Amino acid sequence: MRLGIVSDTHDDLAAVEATVDLFESRDVDTVVHCGDFVAPFSVTPFDADFAFHAVRGNNDGEWAVESTVDSFGRYHGEAGTLTLDPDHPNREPVEVAVVHGTSGIVVDALVGCAEYDYVFHGHTHAHGVEARDGTVRVNPGGLPIPVDGADDAFHVATLDTADSGVDAVTHHRLDV
Template sequence: MADSHDNLDAIRMAVDFFNKSNVSLVIHAGDLVSPFTAKEFKELNCEFKAVFGNNDGEKEGLRKNFKDLFYLDSFIEFEVQKKKFAVNHGTKEAIVDALVKSRKYDVVIRGHTHKLEIKKDEALLINPGETCGYLSGQKTVVLLDPNDLSYKTVFL
């Protein structure tokens, strides 16, 4: 998921969907925006990882409120089912392109554009669109199976 922009109803819908789908990890590609959103994300029944976005101005407040879940930063990398992931909000296209082409990662997740985009290059690039639905009118998340990298777009 990405770009939830304080839309509490959309966040609740996403959390409810993830919990009902028994996902094991939720990744947020930035623009949580306000620290008060942590309360909703703490309802997840799984691990949660996120990065800062360009609209996350109150970074110390976000770090404080999300500290029970993880430490927020601008970039994260980790491994799931022997697949290497990189997550960056994606405000600089050159950085996103470099991550995809580096051959270091199997999956690169980004946000920022509010546009759903999934494409396979040297890595699988996933932009889950916008959870908030403010620009496109569509609240989207993407489910990914880390075993075979199959995916499904979900409209909330």
């Protein structure tokens, strides 16, 4: 199974469309948005040829984001969990927790609890991946913003469950 992971698209339709195009070209089965769409119009392009899951970001001020996601995908509220079939007969299901990441304490607790194979989050606009005690934290990145530590370009990530750990994650820079 291949996943697309994205966060912090902040109503930038060019970024959203480039993301959908990349994920479709990579034949992802499922896309997870870690929050901060901002408005419903920037949700609808994700109604594409993949399963879709999303959590609420701190800038998702329009509550219609929830009903828009639910019209074609699954909205998990503040946090969600997914159990993924790895499409490999000798591998256990992959357990994932998803939050926006506004609270670093919550992200660290999810990584540290040893219940999940992966913890996806955004918020910082800085892509990264790290393994800690059997759990991999994945931040796909986001649009560049003028904050120390944020990326200078838009990034998303893909995860292939045929692999495991950090080797399963690839970050992609999108020029938008």
